[in-house]
Amino acid sequence: MAEDLDELYQQVILDHCKTPRNFRALPGASRRGEGYNPLCGDNYTVFVAMDGDRVREATFQGSGCCISKASASLLTDAVKGRTKEEVKALFGQVHDIITTGRVTGDGLGKLAVFAGVHKFPARVKCAILAWHALVAAVDGAETPVTTE
Amino acid sequence: MSRTPDWAGLRGDFPILDQRVHGQPLIYFDNAASSQKPRAVIDALRHYYEHDNANVHRGIHELSNRATTAFEAGRERVARFLNAGSADEIVFTRGTTESINLVAAAWGGAHIKAGDRILLTEMEHHSNLVPWQMLAQRTGAELRFVPVTGDEGLLDLARLDELLTPQVKLFAFTHISNSLGTINPVAELCARARARGVTTLVDAAQSAGHMPVDVRALGCDFLAFSSHKICGPTGLGVLWGRPAALDAMPPYQGGGEMILSVDYQKSSYKQPPHRFEAGTPDISGVIALHTALDYLDAIGREAIFRHDQELAQYTYQRLAELPNVRLFGPATDRAGLVSFLLGDVHAHDVVTVADQRGVALRGGHHCNQPLMKRLGVASTARASFYFYNTRAEVDRFIEVVREIQKFFAV
Numbered sequence: 001m002a003e004d005l006d007e008l009y010q011q012v013i014l015d016h017c018k019t020p021r022n023f024r025a026l027p028g029a030s031r032r033g034e035g036y037n038p039l040c041g042d043n044y045t046v047f048v049a050m051d052g053d054r055v056r057e058a059t060f061q062g063s064g065c066c067i068s069k070a071s072a073s074l075l076t077d078a079v080k081g082r083t084k085e086e087v088k089a090l091f092g093q094v095h096d097i098i099t100t101g102r103v104t105g106d107g108l109g110k111l112a113v114f115a116g117v118h119k120f121p122a123r124v125k126c127a128i129l130a131w132h133a134l135v136a137a138v139d140g141a142e143t144p145v146t147t148e
Numbered sequence: 149m150s151r152t153p154d155w156a157g158l159r160g161d162f163p164i165l166d167q168r169v170h171g172q173p174l175i176y177f178d179n180a181a182s183s184q185k186p187r188a189v190i191d192a193l194r195h196y197y198e199h200d201n202a203n204v205h206r207g208i209h210e211l212s213n214r215a216t217t218a219f220e221a222g223r224e225r226v227a228r229f230l231n232a233g234s235a236d237e238i239v240f241t242r243g244t245t246e247s248i249n250l251v252a253a254a255w256g257g258a259h260i261k262a263g264d265r266i267l268l269t270e271m272e273h274h275s276n277l278v279p280w281q282m283l284a285q286r287t288g289a290e291l292r293f294v295p296v297t298g299d300e301g302l303l304d305l306a307r308l309d310e311l312l313t314p315q316v317k318l319f320a321f322t323h324i325s326n327s328l329g330t331i332n333p334v335a336e337l338c339a340r341a342r343a344r345g346v347t348t349l350v351d352a353a354q355s356a357g358h359m360p361v362d363v364r365a366l367g368c369d370f371l372a373f374s375s376h377k378i379c380g381p382t383g384l385g386v387l388w389g390r391p392a393a394l395d396a397m398p399p400y401q402g403g404g405e406m407i408l409s410v411d412y413q414k415s416s417y418k419q420p421p422h423r424f425e426a427g428t429p430d431i432s433g434v435i436a437l438h439t440a441l442d443y444l445d446a447i448g449r450e451a452i453f454r455h456d457q458e459l460a461q462y463t464y465q466r467l468a469e470l471p472n473v474r475l476f477g478p479a480t481d482r483a484g485l486v487s488f489l490l491g492d493v494h495a496h497d498v499v500t501v502a503d504q505r506g507v508a509l510r511g512g513h514h515c516n517q518p519l520m521k522r523l524g525v526a527s528t529a530r531a532s533f534y535f536y537n538t539r540a541e542v543d544r545f546i547e548v549v550r551e552i553q554k555f556f557a558v
Contacts, residue, residue: 038517039513
């Protein structure tokens with residue numbers, strides 16, 4: 001496979017797309033965010049249980065392409081234990097790496113696998129969709145978000 | 149026509165095909181979305197702008213005369229292309245979508261009222277669905293749908309007579325499904341509708357330029373197609389209408405070109421087709437479409453149809469030999485496109501990997517969201533062909549499909 005493809009579909013991404021983590025509804029979730037890209041058909045719900053200002057648990061359900069699903073899966077692992085402000089700071093870093101490939105700050109951990117997405121402009125919206133749904137969830141927004 | 153076209157030679161007429169994409173030779177399999185343009189069409193655009201450009205129908209000077217003559221010659225050419233009775237039956241629009249919107253607004257506004265029904269099919273492109281939804285919402289009419297039989301993608305014609313109730317005023321349907329490749333029996337559908345006094349509209353976006361389309365043989369009342377899918381420029385479409393149907397229609401948009409005389413309080417309008425063409429039309433587009441139609445008919449639309457059908461049939465068979473491939477549309481007698489899914493791999497992942505191999509596919513719902521829901525899928529990947537595509541390209545495409553299967557382990 002071409003090098004660019006290996007950058008886009010990193011092993012971690014293929015793994016999370018095949019075997020998504022936290023892939024379930026979350027009974028007792030205090031917040032939920034909907035992300036829907038009608039052109040792709042990518043459609044996710046991100047569930048968040050908050051302890052005060054801190055994310056105790058995050059899960060997701062839905063369907064879509066490999067990139068969007070892996071992103072949602074990795075996101076739910078990454079935000080547990082973070083405060084609302086920390087989640088938003090992380091969103092900023094993830095947004096940077098997905099759209100430019102540049103790592104800003106530290107603490108991205110596994111999320112650094114999305115550095116290759118910016119070379120595929122048509123797929124940026126896939127990688128960022130669940131993140132917008134997450135931010136909507138922690139903000140308590142009720143309108144579904146889209147990245148198309 | 150007994151002569152076999154020189155397909156390889158024709159391919160050489162398309163400058164865009166001679167390039168590499170991501171380091172690989174381009175294989176353009178997205179023709180159902182838009183076709184490529186032969187040099188003759190590109191040259192026609194250039195020639196018009198370098199020699200004859202002026203506005204039509206209103207100038208007295210030489211350039212305006214030339215532009216008007218060439219523009220109206222384009223209308224005559226489209227009439228011949230469709231075997232229409234006269235050029236007055238040809239209305240130029242921005243595309244198939246606008247052609248259908250024109251009928252929905254002008255014909256529909258005059259003929260559809262609350263309680264009437266508009267019959268469509270479950271396989272319509274959004275452009276032959278949403279305008280009728282808007283008309284139904286405006287008038288209180290209702291929509292009904294001829295069902296699709298499932299993955300094989302045929303219309304359930306056993307249901308047609310019961311659906312053609314006295315309330316039905318219009319039956320609008322596609323000639324060829326852009327996502328299934330189904331070729332609908334247009335002449336039969338029109339005959340059955342006509343027997344009930346129902347007006348018919350045919351969406352020929354995927355058929356015009358891909359097979360012979362003769363409005364008199366089909367027996368429809370309206371037919372719409374786009375220039376850009378058949379070697380012509382983008383932004384231009386055609387509406388053919390039966391003269392009696394066009395004559396009975398009020399204007400669509402108001403403005404210059406469509407009027408006879410204008411006062412501050414009221415105006416009178418031209419006869420069709422000019423009544424429906426407000427504003428300066430796509431003059432260069434019509435002139436280049438004329439060239440495109442000459443080009444296609446020099447090859448022969450029967451020959452193009454056979455060529456594309458053979459490629460689609462070959463692709464369908466090769467894909468069917470692979471494991472975990474879901475194929476959509478009829479197994480035989482299909483048009484020149486194949487929709488498929490590889491296991492549970494999303495169509496956009498298929499398209500992204502194929503693109504890195506130089507193969508341009510379409511992935512998505514193909515502007516057929518209700519049909520996709522009906523088939524229980526979010527999207528499909530689609531390979532669609534035109535006469536410049538080759539069996540060698542299909543073989544390469546199958547290799548790429550096998551790589552994709554390996555990559556995603558399906």
